[in-house]
């Protein structure tokens with residue numbers, strides 16, 4: 001199964017995609033993680049992306065498309081299937097994707113703005129393995145330390161309040177239209193979240209139930 005997990009920033013895409021990766025044995029491809037890796041390693045690409053990323057803006061399409069193409073053409077992805085997290089975020093990205101591969105389903109996360117702000121402003125990310133925690137809702141066992149690998153937890157530059165507002169604006173303006181692009185082309189598994197404190201594992205079970213009903217599992 002090739003899936004896209006779609007939703008606003010802070011809707012839980014990354015967290016759910018990581019759980020689905022383990023449960024279904026498919027590969028998670030997160031363009032946000034790739035962007036941060038390149039920035040952290042200070043590569044040539046990373047240097048070109050840092051300013052956009054830190055301001056909450058989208059990295060230019062040509063760079064992201066290039067990076068994505070490289071990843072999903074590796075044999076592992078074709079064999080196991082994948083879940084795209086954070087891609088496509090613009091219509092040109094969706095058009096480029098349709099030339100590279102076939103997508104079976106879109107998992108669409110519907111989450112109100114107040115939950116997004118609550119989640120993002122309390123989010124902490126592991127510097128080493130990119131695991132995601134939340135100081136209010138998904139607390140690490142030891143403050144500031146990743147449960148999974150012992151790495152240091154930090155607040156992403158773009159999880160600061162002024163930048164969160166900009167990311168929501170960018171989502172509404174550039175990314176929401178991608179949903180319209182896919183309507184009628186690819187089936188949607190709709191998921192509605194109306195409470196910030198339901199454990200991610202519970203939400204993922206609901207998503208799995210929908211995918212089963214639709215015949216993808």
Ligand code: ADP
Pocket residue numbers: 008009010013031032033035052053054056057058059060061064085086087088089093158167
């Ligand atoms: P979130 O979904 O929580 O906003 P991500 O980790 O998916 O966060 O993305 C963080 C940042 O990385 C984005 O704000 C953007 O700057 C960059 N980025 C990630 N994916 C893309 C993409 N497909 N196109 C352009 N920029 C991207």
